[in-house]
Amino acid sequence: MASTPEFIPIGSQKHDPAWKHCQMIKCGDRTQLKCIYCGKVFSGGGIHRIKEHLAGQKGNAASCLRVHADVRLSMQQSLDGVVVKKKKKKQKIAEDIRNLAPAINKVENTFVNQNEVDSGLQLLSLPNAVGSNSCFPAKEEGFIKSPVRRKRGRPKNISPPPTTSDAHPIGKLNSGTLKAKDQVHMAIGRFLYDVGVPLDAVNSIYFQPMIDAIASAGPALEGPSYHDLRGWILKNAVVEVNTALERFKAAWGRTGCSIMADEFTSETGKTLISFFIYCPEGTMFLKSVDASYIVTSVDALFELLKGVVEEVGVRHVIQVITNYGENYTAAANRLTEAFPTMFCTPCAARRINLMLEDIEKLEWINTTTERAQSISKFIHNHSAVLNMMRKHTGGKELIQPNNTRSAANFTTLQNMVSLKENLRAMVTSQEWLDCPYSKKPISVQMTDLFCSQTFWSHCITIIRLTQPLVRILRMVDSNKKPAMGFIYEGMYRAKETIKKELKKKEDYMPYWNIIDWRWDRRFHSPLHAAGFFLNPRFFYSIQGDVHTEVMSGMLDCIERLVPDIKIQDKINKELSSYKNASGDFGRKMAIRARNSLFPADWWSTYGGGCPNLTRLAIRILSQTCSTSGCNRDLIPVEHIHGQKRNRLEHQRLYDLVFVQYNLRLQQRKLLRNKPFDPISHDNIDHLEDWVVEKEPFFEENGDLDWIALDQPITNTANSEFTSDEPEGLDTGFDDEEIYNIGIDEEEDDDNGG
Structure with a gap:
């Protein structure tokens, strides 16, 4: 039986121009070259034979009948250049010898x-x-x-003549002079400004490797052409991305995976759904679908989701995460009926963000936030005041970004509280009194605000009420580790914190009602409860018996995710070892590691005595709770759904989107600390209320010299979740009111309420 041909990526060390117009394939033990135009395969002759084929040079290879005329001409010129190059090489050797x-x-x-x-x-x-x-x-x-045997080419001990100092202006980089570095940076900036590339493109993890590759090639390197970028380079990039994604797919058998359906509306009003597959190894972009005529039909939406599950492999899928709506709910119910070994769950990040938005609308919280924002706008629109603030805070920034506008509001209030003494010192300093802005009405308000004990007291209360929800949002959007083992505990702690802060039921119930309205019992997935049960950090902190809701969720997961009843029975027996912390679960190392290792890692290390339960635990604890993929900006997703399109060009665009999405998803996990500037246009969407003045621009003192701004010293934003954050585990999980509030409401509804 003939072996299937395997495409081999063409490495960057291949410099001959003909490599751009062929593919390298491996068939068995033989490596062959294939023309990308006519598909002819060459078993021998190397790249020179391909070049002759493309140039139409008769003799060693048949001419390609489908190659473009410009490519044929360039190949012929390359062949002619080889002859000329050999002559010049001989002449140069002779000249070198004479010079020596x-x-x-x-x-x-x-x-x-x-x-x-x-x-x-x-x-x-x-x-x-x-x-x-x-x-x-x-x-x-x-x-x-x-006698010495003659060798072809230049003798090894003869060095090439030294190049002149003015051969190329960038050739002086090795000198390390500031002028040479500035020339390079100006060249990069000029290019970015000309083509309109967002300036945060330099934050890409691929930016510096590109600079290094160019520098290593030396001066006078010819850049890729437009056709190169949309031709052989893109094709090789697709191969590279697919190769990287194979590692993710290999992990699905052990950890399972989550399908994430991210619905959004394009600029032209189309409803698009992008599908991603998540596992702890990483998230991959699968495809994008124009769902404008699908989301309104339960049948069509079900068939779409069903097709994606079958494409990924139902044996790997633990859950499908979707938006919440009537059509999605109905389609999800049909999907779990068709595939009884998986769950459908809503996106936790969206629901938690809605909770924060609702809490922010409460009058006293909204008033406090608006007062803080008005002061921040004044500071961030006057360079002298902004520099003074950064001087008194030691370079620390006032605003803290987050994934959503509401979360950014609350994290900024928290940051302002941490800088309270610095801000007070600023508005009471002689430098501030001598500043021409200190006499303005807004400046007087700022002084009063920073010296107001009531303002700071309100800020502290807001932080205490919202910090648990902000933490959950950061957790479910994290790129570092899966959040399934933490989401249930996070919701419990949020309600517990609010109750302890406000004490009286009439005071904390409005906040609980907001949480329960957005996170009703339809969102209590058995996966969330099972994740809590299987997280040793939380399970062994339970005082008394495990609550019925948690235990029921665990049993639901056993029945649905493990269809083999014999293995179900084995898991039930192994549960007693986990509950009693017997065997390896009771080791001192295992006890210490409950709070330090992520849950799936803990089971992988200490669960060897319960193999069936361990496998299930790892598959549950390895899942995400959110549909967060990556930033869609500048990815031409909508282009692949255009009405006017050529089939070949459509496939090229699809491959481009595939590469762009997956490269960004891969670097999300690596780029944890992103440089941050609050007044940057790139951050306006979430921080507009803190940096943009509502009144028209008017500046009496000409204080708009942005080049004079002192840059923040701690100008990076890290929204990553870590498992060692303070949790207050000594309080346990024994507040029955937190468990039963939703049940009581359902009973009231059932009784005709």
Whole structure:
């Protein structure tokens, strides 16, 4: 049976221009080259044979009948250039040898003088074929007169002539001078400004490797053409991305995976759904679908989701995460009926963000936030005031970004509280009193605000009420580790914190109602409860019996995710070892690791005595709770759904979107600390209320010199979730009111409420 051909990526070390117009494939033990135009496969002859084929040069290869005329011409010129290059190389070698004559004569004279002293040494006669002035290395025993075999090409001991200092302006980079570095940076900036590339493109993890690759190639490197970028380079990038994604797919068998359906509306009003597959190894973009005529039909939406599950492999899928709506709910119910070994769950990040938005609308919270925002706008629109603030805060920034506008509001209030004394010192300093802005009405308000104990007291209360929800949002959007083992505990702690802060039921119930309205019992997925049960950090902190809701969720997961009843029975037996912390679960190391290892890692290390339960635990704890993919900006998703399109060009665009999405998803996990500037246009969407003045721009003192701004010292934003954040685990999980509030409401509804 013939083996299936395997495409081999063409590495960057392949410099011949013909490599751009062919593919390298491996069939069995043989490596072959394939023309991308006519598909002809060459078993021998190397890249030179391909070049002759493309150039239409008869003799060693048949001519390609489908190659573009410009490619044929360039291949012919390349073949002609080889001949010319060989001639020039021979001429240069001869010239180098002539230039070396004085040095060789000097060496010969030295050898002659030395020979008069050490008569044992004899000069090595130079072969006539190379020239009387050529020289070769001598053996250490002495210069023995012996024939030397002629080699083709330049002799190894002959160095090329030194280049002139003005050969290329960028060629001076090795000197490390500031001027050379500035020239390079200006060239990069000029290019970015000309083509309109967002300036945060330099934050890409691929930016510096690109600079290094260009520098290593030396001066006068010819850049890729437009056709190169949309041709062989894109094709090789697709191969590279697919190769990287194979590692993700290999992990699905052990950890399972989550399908994430991210619905959004394009600029032209189309409803698009992008599908991603998540596992702890990483998130991959699968495809994008124009769902404008699908989301309104339960049948069509079900068929779409069903097709994606089958494409990924139902044996790997633990859950499908979607938006929440009537059509999605109905389609999800049909999907779990068709595939009874998986769950459908809503996106947790969206629901938690809605909770924060609702809490922010409460009058006293909204008033406090608006007062803080008005002061921040004044600071961030006057360079002298902004520099003064950064001076008194030690370079720390006032605003803290987050994934959503509401979360950014609350994290900024928290950051302002941490800088309270610095801000007070600023508005009471002599420098501030001498500043021309200190007499303005807004400046007086800022002074009063920063010196107001009531304002800071309100800020602290807001932070205490919202910090648990902000933490959950950061957790479910994290790129670092899966959040399934933490989401249930997070919701419990949020309600517990609010109750402890406000104490009276009439005070904390409005906040609980907001949470329960957005997170009703339809969102209590059995996966969330099972994740809590299987997280040793939380499970062993339970005081008394495990609550019925948690235990029921765990049993639901056993029945649905493990269809084999024999294995179900084994898991039930193994549960007792986990509950009693017997065997390896009771080791001192395992006990210490409950709070330090992520849950799936803990089971992988200490669950060997319960293999069936361990496998299930790892598959549950390895899932995400959100549909967050990556930033869709500048990815031409909508182009692949256009009405006017050529089939070939459509496939090219699809491959481009595939590469762009997956490259960004891969670097999300690597780029954790992103440089941050609050007044940057790139951050306006979430921070507009903190940096943009509502009134028209008007500046009396001409204080708009942005180049004079002092840059923040701590100007990076890290929204990553870590498992070692303070949790208050000593309080346990025994507040029945938190568990039963939703049940009581359902009973009231059932009784005709």
